[in-house]
Every structure is written in structure tokens, then in C-alpha cells.
Amino acid sequence: MGHSVGFILVLSLLAVAPPCFCGKTIAGGYLYPQFYDHSCPKAQEIVKYIVAKAVAKEARMAASLLRLHFHDCFVKGCDASILLDSSRTIISEKRSNPNRNSARGFEVIDEIKAALEKECPHTVSCADIMALAARDSTVLTGGPNWEVPLGRRDSTGASLSGSNNNIPAPNNTFQTILTKFKLQGLNIVDLVALSGSHTIGNARCTSFRQRLYNQSGNGQPDYTLDQSYAAQLRTNCPRSGGDQNLFFLDFVSPIKFDNSYFKILLAYRGLLNSDQVLFTMSAVSRELVKKYAYNQELFFQQFAKSMIKMGNISPLTGYRGEVRKNCRKVNAY
Incomplete structure (x- = not known):
């Protein structure tokens, strides 16, 4: 009897928190699609609405948002480091050869972030916004849909050299x-x-x-x-x-x-x-x-x-990184 009660308890726990292994377990956390279901239930809806509006205004924006996620993940992982502007302590990745004069869509990310800060302050990371925007851009232009594992946090630094060296170039072998x-x-x-x-x-x-x-x-x-x-x-x-x-x-x-x-x-x-x-x-x-x-x-x-695999490159989870209030700069404490 004791065994079956224990088994039922385990099953009920699993029903509450399904063991989604769609992300890597890293530093006290893993990514899973339901991450914001309770803390910000409208998050995905808000991202989708603003991306749809931006793509309706300019079709090219879908590709730009998809590329932004790619150019972010290949440098230090999917941590929104590409969104940081230069500051006293940061040299922005926006200045790198792969991004200079070509990376775009930053204003769309800003608009999504502002809407999410209004809806559920200090909850949804810029890194997750980019992963969702990339998926929504794909779907809006006729491509496949997928559940985006979520729970990334934002970096507090950028890497200009990583951006110059890690991102494949058009003329690479x-x-x-x-x-x-x-x-x-x-x-x-x-x-x-x-x-x-x-x-x-x-x-x-x-x-x-x-x-x-x-x-x-x-x-x-x-x-x-x-x-x-x-x-x-x-x-x-x-x-x-x-x-x-x-x-x-x-x-x-x-x-x-x-x-x-x-x-x-x-x-x-x-x-x-x-x-x-x-x-x-x-x-x-x-x-x-x-x-x-x-x-x-x-x-x-x-x-x-x-x-999904690319979105899982070295995410910051648990207590690592932060959830930026403004995607362009680290939080001031």
C-alpha cells in the first residue's frame, strides 16, 4: 500500500511539473516551454503580436529577427549579449564585422520588452524574447512551428572578439x-x-x-x-x-x-x-x-x-545572469 501511495504521489508531482528535457540542465535550471505560464501567461501572445505587426510593416524584419537570435547564440550562448549597447564597461557586439551595418531589429525587441515590462515587470528575459521572436518570424512567413524552451537569463557582458570570430562569414570555406x-x-x-x-x-x-x-x-x-x-x-x-x-x-x-x-x-x-x-x-x-x-x-x-538545439547553446539559468529591464543595458543595482 505504501508503495502505491508513493507512486501516486510521484505521478501527481510529475503532473504538476512535467520533466521536460528539451533544454540543457545548467547551473540550477533547465529550459522548458511552460516557464512563464504562471509568472507571465500572456508573454508569448505579446511577443507574437508585436512581431506580426513589425513583419506586416516590413517583410524583411522576419529574417532580421531570426538572424539576431543566431548571431546572439554563437557568441557566449543565447544570452542577449548582442543587444547590449557600448557603455563604460562594455564594447558592443553591434560593432563587430558580422553585425556592423547589418544586424537589425533592435527596435522591435525594445518594443516587445517595454510591453512585457508593463504586463509583468522584471520577468521575461531579453534572451527569451529573441528566441520567441525568431520562432514567430519563421511561422509568420510560412515556416514550421515549434515549442520554444524558455527560462534563459541575460548576460551582463558582451564579447566583440567572440562576435568577430565565432559567427560564420559569407566567404568562409x-x-x-x-x-x-x-x-x-x-x-x-x-x-x-x-x-x-x-x-x-x-x-x-x-x-x-x-x-x-x-x-x-x-x-x-x-x-x-x-x-x-x-x-x-x-x-x-x-x-x-x-x-x-x-x-x-x-x-x-x-x-x-x-x-x-x-x-x-x-x-x-x-x-x-x-x-x-x-x-x-x-x-x-x-x-x-x-x-x-x-x-x-x-x-x-x-x-x-x-x-531548438541552437537555442540551447549555453543558456544562463538559475541565478546566473539577470533579467534586464532594458535590453540595451545591464541593470543598475
């Missing part, structure tokens, strides 16, 4: 990009699936110019780039000037989250070097590109899994 992913605990499947986020958004002329004019330092264009497409790109991306001119990463359906990005790679029309090498430089990634090009459902499933 395939091996360098894969190494940067592996250092974050992500594998080749995650690399190919997450690159599929380039199904939405833009890139600047400066990030692929070398492919048009001087790919290997010999004054020749990249031979893996479809030549008629290259000629088209040159009209708006000259040898010099026009650095900030924007181009769709996926010219087939630039504001729809689908698998046409992978179909474009099959046609050697990937805009960035870091896109096209997925098809040209590795037999394993080449097969994955083909699979996702022929099966959108498979791509969506893997993208959701890889986003």
Missing part, C-alpha cells in the same frame, strides 16, 4: 563554417538545415562581391556561380561602390519561408559563397541539400529541431 558550428555543439545536419533560413531575407553586395569579380585572388569570378545569374548580379553590385545594395538570398520566393533556397543551390544560384559550398564542397551536405530541395516537410521538421 565550408570546413571553417562547419568547425564554427561544431564548436557550438551543432553538426552538419544542423548547419544545412539552419542555412535554410536564407529562404527569407537579403544580403548586401559587399558580402558576395568577391564571387562576381575575384573569387580566388586571380581576378576571376566564382566558377560555381551560374554565369547568367552572376551577370544579373553585377548590374547592381559593381566592382566598387554600392556596398549596401540589397539582394534577395532566395530570389524565387524572397519573403516566403519554404524550401526554394535548396532548389536554388541545385541550380548553382546560391547568393553567398557560404550557401553554395553546402552543395559543392561536401558529399554529406550535398545529399542533405538534395533531400530538403525535394522534401519541404523534412526540411521543416529538421529546421525546428535545429532551432
Whole structure:
């Protein structure tokens, strides 16, 4: 009898707090989707509403918010360090090569934070806002949905060098990009699936110019780039000037989250070097590109899994970090 009572007690405890192992157990806490169910039940609704408003106003914002989460997680983990402005003690990651003149969406995060501070003060972290905004941006543009594990806290510092060194660059070799992913605990499947986020958004002329004019330092264009497409790109991306001119990463359906990005790679029309090498430089990634090009459902499933995995990179939990009142600066105590 004693055993069955004990068993029932255990079951009732599990019913109250389901053991969700969808996040890493780190320093006295793990991430789980129900984290704000009691402390801020409207949190996800508020994030979704403001993201939807921002994307309706400017379709490109969906890709920008997705990228912000990625550029945050690859530096010291998903801790909202990218949102910190420079101060007396902080050199902002916004100044790094991958972020300068290109990271955007900060005002949308500010608006979400202000609304959440009004609804439930000092409760929802900036890091969790970014993870939710990335998911909502994906769904709003037609991509997959997933439950976002929550409970991250915000860093009290930034890393300019981490931002410069850890984030894959458009002109990195395939091996360098894969190494940067592996250092974050992500594998080749995650690399190919997450690159599929380039199904939405833009890139600047400066990030692929070398492919048009001087790919290997010999004054020749990249031979893996479809030549008629290259000629088209040159009209708006000259040898010099026009650095900030924007181009769709996926010219087939630039504001729809689908698998046409992978179909474009099959046609050697990937805009960035870091896109096209997925098809040209590795037999394993080449097969994955083909699979996702022929099966959108498979791509969506893997993208959701890889986003959850990326969102789990070294989160601050428990008593580590803080919940910033203003995402741009650390709290004053």
C-alpha cells in the first residue's frame, strides 16, 4: 500500500511539473516551454503580436529577427549579449564585422520588452524574447512551428572578439563554417538545415562581391556561380561602390519561408559563397541539400529541431545572469 501511495504521489508531482528535457540542465535550471505560464501567461501572445505587426510593416524584419537570435547564440550562448549597447564597461557586439551595418531589429525587441515590462515587470528575459521572436518570424512567413524552451537569463557582458570570430562569414570555406558550428555543439545536419533560413531575407553586395569579380585572388569570378545569374548580379553590385545594395538570398520566393533556397543551390544560384559550398564542397551536405530541395516537410521538421538545439547553446539559468529591464543595458543595482 505504501508503495502505491508513493507512486501516486510521484505521478501527481510529475503532473504538476512535467520533466521536460528539451533544454540543457545548467547551473540550477533547465529550459522548458511552460516557464512563464504562471509568472507571465500572456508573454508569448505579446511577443507574437508585436512581431506580426513589425513583419506586416516590413517583410524583411522576419529574417532580421531570426538572424539576431543566431548571431546572439554563437557568441557566449543565447544570452542577449548582442543587444547590449557600448557603455563604460562594455564594447558592443553591434560593432563587430558580422553585425556592423547589418544586424537589425533592435527596435522591435525594445518594443516587445517595454510591453512585457508593463504586463509583468522584471520577468521575461531579453534572451527569451529573441528566441520567441525568431520562432514567430519563421511561422509568420510560412515556416514550421515549434515549442520554444524558455527560462534563459541575460548576460551582463558582451564579447566583440567572440562576435568577430565565432559567427560564420559569407566567404568562409565550408570546413571553417562547419568547425564554427561544431564548436557550438551543432553538426552538419544542423548547419544545412539552419542555412535554410536564407529562404527569407537579403544580403548586401559587399558580402558576395568577391564571387562576381575575384573569387580566388586571380581576378576571376566564382566558377560555381551560374554565369547568367552572376551577370544579373553585377548590374547592381559593381566592382566598387554600392556596398549596401540589397539582394534577395532566395530570389524565387524572397519573403516566403519554404524550401526554394535548396532548389536554388541545385541550380548553382546560391547568393553567398557560404550557401553554395553546402552543395559543392561536401558529399554529406550535398545529399542533405538534395533531400530538403525535394522534401519541404523534412526540411521543416529538421529546421525546428535545429532551432531548438541552437537555442540551447549555453543558456544562463538559475541565478546566473539577470533579467534586464532594458535590453540595451545591464541593470543598475
